[in-house]
Structure formats: structure tokens, C-alpha cells
Amino acid sequence: MKTTITLLLLVGVLTGAQAQSSFQPYPTLDLNFAMGFPVGEFGKTTNDAGFGADFGVYFPVSKRANWIKVGPQFMVLGTGSDTQRETQEIEISLGGQVIDVIELPLRIVTSNTLIGGHAVLRANAPINNPYLEPYLQGMIGFRRLATTVRIFDESDEGYFNPDEDGEISNSTPIEDWVFSYGGGGGVQIRLNKFIFLNLSALFLLGGEAEYYTKEDIKNFQFNFVGNNYTSGSPDLDPDDFELDATPSKSKTPMVQGNVGITILFSPEMKNQ
Numbered sequence: 001m002k003t004t005i006t007l008l009l010l011v012g013v014l015t016g017a018q019a020q021s022s023f024q025p026y027p028t029l030d031l032n033f034a035m036g037f038p039v040g041e042f043g044k045t046t047n048d049a050g051f052g053a054d055f056g057v058y059f060p061v062s063k064r065a066n067w068i069k070v071g072p073q074f075m076v077l078g079t080g081s082d083t084q085r086e087t088q089e090i091e092i093s094l095g096g097q098v099i100d101v102i103e104l105p106l107r108i109v110t111s112n113t114l115i116g117g118h119a120v121l122r123a124n125a126p127i128n129n130p131y132l133e134p135y136l137q138g139m140i141g142f143r144r145l146a147t148t149v150r151i152f153d154e155s156d157e158g159y160f161n162p163d164e165d166g167e168i169s170n171s172t173p174i175e176d177w178v179f180s181y182g183g184g185g186g187v188q189i190r191l192n193k194f195i196f197l198n199l200s201a202l203f204l205l206g207g208e209a210e211y212y213t214k215e216d217i218k219n220f221q222f223n224f225v226g227n228n229y230t231s232g233s234p235d236l237d238p239d240d241f242e243l244d245a246t247p248s249k250s251k252t253p254m255v256q257g258n259v260g261i262t263i264l265f266s267p268e269m270k271n272q
Contacts, residue, residue: 022124023133023190024264025066030056030198032260036077036114040253042206046213050077050114054258058122067124072117073139075256080112080214085154086222107152107166110217116143116180116204131190138183139204143252145211146175149243173243178207178252188262196262206252213248220245 036050037043056073060066085107092100118141125134151169186200221244 022060022067023130024124024188024196024262025060025063026267027057027059027071027265028069029263029265030054030058030073030258030260031263032198032200032258034075034077035257036075036079037255037257038252039203039255041250042252042254045248045250046211046215048079048112048214050079052077054256054260056120058120067126069120069122071120071122073120073141074118075114075116077114078111079114080217082110082214082217082220084108084110084220084222102155105154107154108220108222109150109152110220111148111150112212112214112217113146113148114143115146117141118180132187133190133196134185134187136183136185137202138181139202140181142177143180143204143206144175144177145209145252146172147212147217148172174210174212174247176209176211178209180204180206180252184256186258191261193268194264194266196264198258198260198262200258202256202258204254204256206254208249208251210247210249212245216245216248 032054034050034052034054036052038046038048052075054073054075056071058069058071061068061070085105088104088106090102090104091098092102118139120137120139122135122137125136127134149169149171150167152166153168154166182202182204184200184202186198188196188198190196223242223244
């Protein structure tokens with residue numbers, strides 16, 4: 001209920017503020033370092049903080065209402081990773097007969113990521129200050145929670161991949177898309193004619209998702225189920241590995257903090 005009232009107040013501010021002239025009357029680009037923190041039901045399931053990037057491009061709705069901007073925003077956060085090393089016995093066959101058994105050292109890298117995309121409505125606060133411009137914004141879009149597993153052949157012979165990186169499998173055992181909406185605010189501080197320091201905090205509500213936590217991926221158990229590979233052309237398939245794990249499930253509200261810069265695309269830039 002409190003969240004609903006907050007969002008309604010935000011919408012009222014965005015739509016009911018008196019018209020004014022912004023000192024950023026042209027399109028702007030935000031480039032931010034982003035930090036994400038689970039809260040509410042999400043925070044009770046996991047305390048995995050995410051770190052990454054947030055960027056957006058915003059356009060004035062008109063010359064007169066240049067204090068209102070709209071545009072797309074995207075964010076990418078890494079929320080945990082883990083590396084395991086295992087050695088598996090692989091049977092090599094020729095003509096249906098096992099001719100060799102090799103010890104295959106493997107490096108298994110598991111990563112959790114959170115990406116999002118939102119449509120943003122931003123309104124500058126009605127104050128008259130040449131160096132400081134606060135703003136509020138509303139957002140609506142999506143978020144994707146995913147776990148990626150990459151498996152590398154670390155044998156000197158490069159049995160399954162002779163390339164330098166040795167990657168033999170790249171799979172996503174779980175991913176979930178959720179509806180996302182919310183809002184927040186920030187302040188932009190003028191550094192020069194075209195560059196501003198940007199500080200902001202956002203609150204995002206999210207639908208229910210299944211996901212692995214950072215603690216989950218540290219305890220992953222991988223079972224190798226492949227065998228009987230042909231001499232001269234071994235082929236390792238992602239299905240040759242089974243993952244024994246149970247994902248968590250909850251709604252996904254979060255708080256996001258941004259620190260970065262805003263670039264103003266002014267016609268005066270051409271003369272610099």
C-alpha cells in the first residue's frame with residue numbers, strides 16, 4: 001500500500017509540476033556505475049548485491065517543456081560468480097571398443113547476471129539554480145535474471161578445444177523475465193557546459209522469478225554423464241553435464257543507486 005501511494009505521488013509530480021526551462025534543454029546521455037540491492041521478499045531470499053552499468057538517452061518532449069524528458073534506460077549488473085575445478089574420466093572408443101581413458105581437467109565458471117530495460121519519464125525539479133538540477137522519474141519495463149555456466153578444457157592436449165581459451169560449453173541453465181516498474185530521483189551537478197555529475201537512487205518493483213543465488217552457485221554439483229567418445233573427433237555436448245540444484249523463487253523488488261555523468265548534446269558542442 002505504501003509503495004502504491006509513493007508511485008501515485010511520483011506520477012502526480014511528473015504530470016502536475018509547473019512548466020519551466022531546464023539548463024539541459026537538449027537530449028542527454030547518462031553513463032553510470034550502478035549498484036543493485038534486493039529488498040522486501042527478494043531481500044529475504046538473497047542479499048546478493050549487484051554491480052555494473054546503467055545508461056540511458058533522454059529527449060525533451062518539446063522546446064517549451066524541455067524540463068520533461070523521455071527515453072530508454074538499460075542496466076547490466078553482475079550479482080555473483082564462482083569457479084570450480086574438476087577432473088573427469090573420459091572413455092575414448094574406436095570401432096565400438098574403448099581404447100583409452102583420459103583424465104580431463106575442467107574449469108567451470110558460473111555467473112549470475114541481472115539486466116533490465118525501461119521506458120523513462122523524467123521531470124526536472126522547479127528550482128532556479130545554474131549549477132544544480134534535481135529530478136524525479138518514473139519507469140516501466142522488464143528485468144532478466146539468469147545464470148550462465150561456461151566449461152573450459154584445461155588439459156595440455158586440448159582434447160575438446162585446442163584454442164587458447166579452451167571453452168567447450170556455454171549454457172544458461174535458468175533464466176527468468178519479469179515485469180519491472182518503479183521510480184526514483186537524483187541530482188545533476190554542472191561540471192562544465194556539457195558535462196554533469198549524476199547521482200540517483202531508484203526503487204523498482206518486480207514480478208515473481210526463479211533464480212540461483214550467489215550461495216547456490218558456490219554449492220553447485222555437476223554430474224558428468226557423457227562417455228564413449230570417438231578417437232580423433234571427441235565432441236562434448238552441454239547435455240553431457242547435469243546440474244543438481246534447486247532455484248529460489250520470489251518477487252524481485254530492488255533498490256538501485258547510480259553514480260556517473262550526464263552528457264548534454266548541445267549544438268554548441270560542434271563549435272568546441
